[in-house]
Amino acid sequence: xxxxxxLETTIRDVVDFPKEGIxxxxxxxxxxxxxxxxxxxxxxxxxxxxxxLDAIAGIESRGFLFGFPLAMRLGIPFVLIRKQGKLPYNKxxxxxxxxxxxxxxxxxxxxxxxxxxxxxxxxLLATGGSAAAAAELITKCGGEIAGFDFLVTLDFLEGxxxxxxxxxxxxxxxxx
Numbered sequence: 001x002x003x004x005x006x007l008e009t010t011i012r013d014v015v016d017f018p019k020e021g022i023x024x025x026x027x028x029x030x031x032x033x034x035x036x037x038x039x040x041x042x043x044x045x046x047x048x049x050x051x052x053l054d055a056i057a058g059i060e061s062r063g064f065l066f067g068f069p070l071a072m073r074l075g076i077p078f079v080l081i082r083k084q085g086k087l088p089y090n091k092x093x094x095x096x097x098x099x100x101x102x103x104x105x106x107x108x109x110x111x112x113x114x115x116x117x118x119x120x121x122x123x124l125l126a127t128g129g130s131a132a133a134a135a136e137l138i139t140k141c142g143g144e145i146a147g148f149d150f151l152v153t154l155d156f157l158e159g160x161x162x163x164x165x166x167x168x169x170x171x172x173x174x175x176x
Contacts, residue, residue, distance in 0.1 A: 003043055006036060007174040011152065025152050025176065027062060027123050037066075040173065044070045044121075044149065047171060053146055054116040057081050057138060059105070059130050062123035066151065070121065079111045079118065081134045092140055096133035098126075105130065107137040114142040125150040125172065128159030135166040152176065 010033065012026040030036055044066060057079040058067030071078035084093060084104035091106040112118060120134050135145050147169030155175045163170055
């Protein structure tokens with residue numbers, strides 16, 4: 001079975017979470033299947049191994065789940081992009097709107113080197129707010145956005161359009 005089909009059948013819909021009217025795509029069910037998780041990492045590796053990446057930035061917290069193993073597999077640094085107040089060292093912040101509220105993310109000021117080509121990874125692309133905010137942090141530190149990678153995209157929300165300001169290289173494993 002194709003990986004996208006496996007993901008479609010494994011990802012669980014949770015209705016009215018985190019608020020009424022939202023259908024949350026729960027990827028925690030993927031973590032219960034080690035074989036599928038390994039297949040995801042291998043697929044991401046094959047997709048990005050020839051992209052001349054210098055680092056991968058993962059967005060808290062689900063962006064860490066496959067972003068960090070991918071960075072290890074590629075032999076490049078993994079940059080933590082976290083919610084406000086979670087990083088202990090010198091940091092920069094960026095606020096943004098979510099599809100159901102607003103948030104602030106942060107990154108250590110020394111996490112990105114000048115002209116580093118950085119792939120931003122997260123579990124899901126909805127409206128593009130958190131991924132665009134991550135791109136803002138990286139470019140403020142002198143990095144270059146090499147692209148965006150997601151396990152899941154909610155295509156009807158058109159988040160890819162917001163990200164095209166940073167890169168046309170926007171990939172995903174499954175779209176809904």
